Structures are given as structure tokens and as C-alpha cells.
Amino acid sequence: MTRIPHETSGERNPLQVLTLEQLRRRTSVKWRAHPEDVLPLWVAEMDVPLAEPVVRAVTGALELGDTGYPAGTAYAEALAGFAAERWNWDGIAVERTAIVPDVMLGVVEMLKLVTGYGDAVVVNPPVYPPFHDFVAHLDRRVVEAPLGADGRLDLDVLEETFRRAVSDGGRAAFLLCSPHNPTGTVHTAGELSAVAALAERYGVRVVVDEIHAPLVLGGTGFVPYLSVPGAERGLSLMSASKAWNLAGLKAALAIAGPGAAADLARMPGEVGHGPSHLGIIAHTAALRDGGTWLDALLTGLDANRRLLARLLAEHLPEIRYRPGDATFLAWLDCRGLGLGDDPADVFLRRGRVALTSGPPFGTGGAGHARLNLAASPEVLTEAVRRMAVARVLRPGRHP
Numbered sequence: 476m477t478r479i480p481h482e483t484s485g486e487r488n489p490l491q492v493l494t495l496e497q498l499r500r501r502t503s504v505k506w507r508a509h510p511e512d513v514l515p516l517w518v519a520e521m522d523v524p525l526a527e528p529v530v531r532a533v534t535g536a537l538e539l540g541d542t543g544y545p546a547g548t549a550y551a552e553a554l555a556g557f558a559a560e561r562w563n564w565d566g567i568a569v570e571r572t573a574i575v576p577d578v579m580l581g582v583v584e585m586l587k588l589v590t591g592y593g594d595a596v597v598v599n600p601p602v603y604p605p606f607h608d609f610v611a612h613l614d615r616r617v618v619e620a621p622l623g624a625d626g627r628l629d630l631d632v633l634e635e636t637f638r639r640a641v642s643d644g645g646r647a648a649f650l651l652c653s654p655h656n657p658t659g660t661v662h663t664a665g666e667l668s669a670v671a672a673l674a675e676r677y678g679v680r681v682v683v684d685e686i687h688a689p690l691v692l693g694g695t696g697f698v699p700y701l702s703v704p705g706a707e708r709g710l711s712l713m714s715a716s717k718a719w720n721l722a723g724l725k726a727a728l729a730i731a732g733p734g735a736a737a738d739l740a741r742m743p744g745e746v747g748h749g750p751s752h753l754g755i756i757a758h759t760a761a762l763r764d765g766g767t768w769l770d771a772l773l774t775g776l777d778a779n780r781r782l783l784a785r786l787l788a789e790h791l792p793e794i795r796y797r798p799g800d801a802t803f804l805a806w807l808d809c810r811g812l813g814l815g816d817d818p819a820d821v822f823l824r825r826g827r828v829a830l831t832s833g834p835p836f837g838t839g840g841a842g843h844a845r846l847n848l849a850a851s852p853e854v855l856t857e858a859v860r861r862m863a864v865a866r867v868l869r870p871g872r873h874p
């Protein structure tokens with residue numbers, strides 16, 4: 476069960492530390508893809524300073540010139556400790572883990588282990604667009620099993636999709652996003668057990684992207700897929716990169732269930748050449764010593780979710796927003812605004828606020844936009860103001 480953070484540590488809300496002026500000096504894609512007059516709430520980068528333990532670990536390594544190739548199992552050990560403390564799960568066996576360059580390249584490597592050319596990979600749209608793109612690039616076939624209208628896994632649709640996916644005699648995998656990007660849905664133990672049972676029944680291999688796992692808030696709690704009965708043949712990808720904003724410090728972990736150890740062992744050793752030593756140092760420090768910072772972040776994100784709901788109810792009541800229990804992303808159903816399939820395009824052109832477009836999320840993405848909540852309350856408030864202006868402005872006018 477995930478601990479529900481309370482502001483008791485004295486750690487400041489990391490979402491309220493940096494000014495917009497400081498953030499605009501950043502050179503990452505969030506801040507450089509659009510001109511300066513655009514407020515960026517799109518790609519999954521957070522407007523936070525790094526957790527102090529991460530800064531200390533990386534600067535310590537730099538001072539020492541410790542910038543060679545990675546070695547050892549510190550990352551896996553730190554994740555195992557985090558999993559035990561936060562999720563009450565002691566199922567991460569270091570010998571069933573492998574470092575990979577990042578989560579998406581890890582997904583690709585896991586899919587290579589359990590599927591072949593042209594095989595089906597089932598995904599649950601609307602879902603993080605690279606799930607479609609990376610699978611297609613790998614010459615696998617994307618097969619959609621859309622989420623239900625409630626934003627949750629639809630087990631009947633999933634079963635029918637699994638049945639079709641293997642009907643030609645080929646192999647198939649299910650690429651599960653847990654927690655789910657963009658809806659923030661946290662799958663329950665019951666849902667995950669049902670997934671495992673269906674996967675076994677149809678011979679579908681489950682590869683689960685659990686990158687947002689540390690970012691679960693609320694009573695439900697995060698359930699690691701590999702912790703549920705029947706999931707022994709699953710493969711998971713985990714990383715500190717989303718929860719501690721470390722995407723530029725490349726590293727992630729692939730984790731095999733007991734029944735998938737032999738598969739993971741077939742992963743070519745060259746893959747382990749991809750993650751950066753500094754990335755591993757940063758991720759390890761975050762998982763080992765970044766808990767207080769994470770709790771302060773989760774408290775700030777929870778407040779932002781409630782703030783966004785209030786702001787939308789007041790200024791854009793036509794938008795439907797169901798706050799999820801995880802991630803720092805908000806999935807906005809903008810169909811009531813009548814702005815067409817890609818409302819993010821309208822918000823950008825007319826309101827100078829950048830959200831992520833819905834259609835690339837696959838079925839269910841049209842008429843939607845994804846908003847990144849990992850910003851200060853002031854930025855969030857200004858973003859909604861601009862969106863409201865965009866709704867009423869004629870094309871071409873500035874807010």
C-alpha cells in the first residue's frame with residue numbers, strides 16, 4: 476500500500492521553487508520547442524529543482540571524475556528497497572534485473588525477447604503515443620484494446636483482443652501502462668490478476684511500463700504487476716526518471732518475474748552499454764534518499780489536481796476532467812468546447828499555451844488534450860486563463 480504523504484518534513488513543495496524566468500533558461504525540449512510567449516504544459520518534464528540527494532550524488536561523481544562505464548547492482552538494490560518500503564513488495568530479485576538505457580528502449584528490448592517480426596502488440600488507447608510509434612518502428616503490429624468509458628481496463632475487450640491477436644498462430648504481447656498515461660488510472664490488484672489470467676489463457680506475454688509507479692497518490696496504492704498471482708512470466712520496466720525528473724540522466728531497469736528470468740537472460744549484453752553511469756548514480760540516489768522530496772512533490776501535485784479541477788469548473792466548465800490517482804498528467808475531454816479533433820492546436824494558436832495533442836494517443840484521443848500538472852499553481856492558473864481566452868478568441872488574435 477502506498478504511503479499517503481503529509482507535509483511534515485519541512486521539505487518545500489518543489490513545484491513552487493523555480494520562477495518562470497529560471498525555467499525559461501532551461502534548454503530541454505519543454506522550454507525550447509515553442510517561442511517564449513508560449514506557456515509550456517506539454518511534454519512530461521516537471522518544473523522542479525532536483526532533489527538534494529540527487530544533486531549531491533551527481534556533483535560528487537563529477538568532482539571525482541567518476542564518469543566511466545556503469546558497474547554493479549546499486550540501482551536494482553535501491554529500487555528493491557523503495558519497492559519494499561512504499562509498496563510492501565519484496566519481489567525484486569537483483570539477479571532478475573538488467574539495466575537498460577531508458578524505459579522506452581527497455582520496452583523495445585523486452586518486446587524483442589517475446590515477439591517476432593509482424594507479431595501483435597496489444598495496447599490500451601488512449602495511451603502514451605510512443606507505445607504506438609516504438610512498436611511500429613520495431614515492425615510489430617499495434618492492436619488496440621481501448622480503455623472503457625470509465626478510463627479503466629475493459630477486460631472483455633482485452634480478452635477479445637488477445638483472442639484475435641494470437642488467432643493467426645503468431646506470438647503476441649500486451650504492453651500495459653501502469654499507472655496509465657494519460658488518464659492517471661491506477662490498476663487494482665483485481666484488474667491486474669485478471670490481466671495475468673487472460674495473458675496465460677491466450678499465451679500473451681505481458682510487458683508492463685511502470686515508470687509512473689512512484690507517482691501514485693490516494694487510497695488505492697500502486698500494485699506492481701509482478702506482485703499479483705499468475706504474473707510470473709511478466710516483464711516490467713521501472714525507472715526514477717519521471718518521479719524525480721531525470722529524463723536527461725538516462726537509465727532504467729528491466730525486471731523479470733520468476734517465469735521470465737530465462738527470457739531476460741537472452742537480452743544481449745550490448746543493451747547494458749546504453750544507460751549512462753551518471754544516470755544510474757542519479758536514479759539510485761533518488762530511490763534511496765529521495766523519499767522526502769518525493770512526498771513533498773506528491774503533496775504539491777495533489778493540490779494542483781484539485782486546483783485544476785476548480786479552475787476548469789469555473790472558467791471552462793465544458794471540459795470534463797476526472798483527476799486520476801497517479802502521474803502528473805491531466806487528461807482533458809474538450810469535446811464539449813467544439814474545438815475539433817485537436818483542441819491543443821487551438822489552445823496553442825489562440826491562447827499561446829502548449830498542451831499535448833490528443834489524437835496521437837490513439838482511439839479515444841480525438842477531442843482531448845493532455846495537460847502537465849507539474850508546474851506552479853500560478854502557471855497552472857495562467858494556463859487555464861489562456862485556454863479560456865482561446866475558446867472565445869477569433870483565430871489570429873493574441874490573448
Ligand SMILES: Cc1ncc(COP(=O)(O)O)c(C=O)c1O
Binds near residue numbers: 578686714
Ligand atoms: C508511460 C511512459 N513510459 C515511458 C516514458 C519515457 O521514459 P524514458 O524517457 O525512460 O524512455 C514516459 C515519459 O513520459 C511515459 O510517460
